[in-house]
Amino acid sequence: xKSIDKVTVIGGGTMGNGIAHVFALSGFDxxxxxxxxxxxxxxxxxxxxxxxxxVNKEKITEKDKVESLERINTSLDPAEASKDSDxxxxxxxxxxxxxxxxxxSVDEAAPKDAILxxxxxxxxxxxxxxxxxxxxxxxxxxxxxxxxxxKLVEVVNGLETESEVTRSVEETAKKLGKVxxxxxxxxxxxxNRVLMPMINEAIFCVYEGVGSPEQVDEVMKLGMAHPMGPLxxxxxxxxxxxxxxxxxxxxxxxxxxxxPCPLLVQMVDAxxxxxxxxxxxxxxx
Numbered sequence: 001x002k003s004i005d006k007v008t009v010i011g012g013g014t015m016g017n018g019i020a021h022v023f024a025l026s027g028f029d030x031x032x033x034x035x036x037x038x039x040x041x042x043x044x045x046x047x048x049x050x051x052x053x054x055v056n057k058e059k060i061t062e063k064d065k066v067e068s069l070e071r072i073n074t075s076l077d078p079a080e081a082s083k084d085s086d087x088x089x090x091x092x093x094x095x096x097x098x099x100x101x102x103x104x105s106v107d108e109a110a111p112k113d114a115i116l117x118x119x120x121x122x123x124x125x126x127x128x129x130x131x132x133x134x135x136x137x138x139x140x141x142x143x144x145x146x147x148x149x150x151k152l153v154e155v156v157n158g159l160e161t162e163s164e165v166t167r168s169v170e171e172t173a174k175k176l177g178k179v180x181x182x183x184x185x186x187x188x189x190x191x192n193r194v195l196m197p198m199i200n201e202a203i204f205c206v207y208e209g210v211g212s213p214e215q216v217d218e219v220m221k222l223g224m225a226h227p228m229g230p231l232x233x234x235x236x237x238x239x240x241x242x243x244x245x246x247x248x249x250x251x252x253x254x255x256x257x258x259x260p261c262p263l264l265v266q267m268v269d270a271x272x273x274x275x276x277x278x279x280x281x282x283x284x285x
Contacts, residue, residue, distance in 0.1 A: 002113060002168045005029060008085040010078050010102055012043030015119055016091035018147025021047045022176045024068040025060070025148075031073045031081040040074040047072065050148055078102055079109035086111075087172065089141055091119040094244040099123065100131050107132040115165055117141035121241070122192050122248040125158040125185045135160040139169055142189065143178075145237070155182045156189050187252030192245050200246055200261055202230040206281070207263040213281040231281040235274030243268050 005028065009020045012034040020032045020043070034040040051065040075081035082088050088106050092098055103116060110116065116138045118128055129138035140156025153173040157166055166182055173180035183190045202216050211219070217229020234242050243265065249258040267273075267280065274280030 001164055001171070002086065002115065004086040004115070004168065004172050006085045006087075007031070008033060008075075008078075008081045008088045008106075009091060010081075010088065010106070011091035011093075011119075012039055012074075013091070013093075014145060015143060015147060017043040017046045018050075018145065019089055019091055019119065019143055020072055021050060021068075021148050022178075024071040025051070025064065026176045027071070029071050029073075031075050031085070033075045033078050033081045035076065037074075037076065040076070044069070044072065044074065054148070079105045082106045082110040082114070084111070085114055087115045087117060087169075089117045089119060091143075094120060094123060094241060094248075096123055096127075099128060103128060103131045107134060113137070115139065115168065117169065119143055122188045122245040124187070124252075125156045125161070129158040129160060136162045137165050139165055140185070140189070141169055141173070142191065144191075151177070151179045152191075153178045153180045154189055154191055155180045156185055157182060158185050188245060188249045193249065196242060196245050196249060197257060199230045199234045199242055200258075200264065203234070203261040203264050206231070207261050235280035235282055235284075237274070238276055239264060239273045239280055240268050 007023050007028045008031045009016050010033045012032050020030050024030045032043055034043060048069060051068060054060045055062055055065050088110055090099060090102055092102060106116065116132060118125065118140055119142055120140060121142060125140040129135035132138055135158060138158055139161050142154035142156060144150035144152050155166060155169055170180040188196060205211050205216050206213055213231040217231050220226045220229045243260055246258055246260040271277060272279045275284055278284045
């Protein structure tokens with residue numbers, strides 16, 4: 001089973017900086033790739049802020065924080081950053097063409113025994129793997145937001161993923177303090193195949209006037225013991241991300257039960273995406 005020491009994380013947004021954070025904190029050498037130096041610095045600042053929060057809560061020491069930040073380097077070139085990596089984790093937006101471009105570049109540059117992983121929340125791992133010359137060494141490593149807090153890593157096997165690669169990724173996830181759950185490739189995997197229809201149905205309840213966002217969320221919190229209502233969760237995830245995933249489910253299964261609610265489409269068209277824009281089903285300061 002391959003030993004993983006050096007990790008490249010491509011994408012420094014909400015998920016990417018969180019993934020880099022947990023790898024560095026767990027003792028891995030990390031190269032974080034972004035498209036501009038400004039975005040790379042923003043990602044490092046975010047990691048610094050989140051590590052400081054952990055220090056304040058006495059979950060880690062100041063020494064842990066300093067050593068973690070020292071383990072992270074930044075790069076603007078995915079191929080160059082992947083040349084001596086054992087594991088490359090892609091964490092860019094849910095756009096197949098963008099991911100395709102990245103994986104073609106990385107596949108050519110990375111060592112032949114390196115594992116390529118995608119943090120995609122819904123796009124087919126088999127389809128992404130087919131872009132590369134190493135589909136047997138390609139896997140889904142689906143983290144959950146916020147990455148430093150959430151324990152689950154959905155480990156998604158593509159059609160040709162080797163069992164040794166799955167074991168290696170599972171062991172790596174455990175070293176991060178995560179709980180890996182292996183699943184097979186299917187639209188939305190397990191997590192979003194179950195979650196997104198629930199969120200979509202909650203949006204339909206608002207769309208059809210059955211209840212307000214507050215009422216729908218209160219029912220689900222008090223009646224079903226959900227810590228966060230589905231509409232508040234949708235805002236947190238990002239309504240654009242929810243729509244992207246529902247479209248993948250709808251296209252993949254050709255089943256009308258995955259049809260995105262028209263209200264969700266309208267809100268995304270209006271730029272009301274939730275937390276990231278300050279307005280979604282709720283308004284945020």
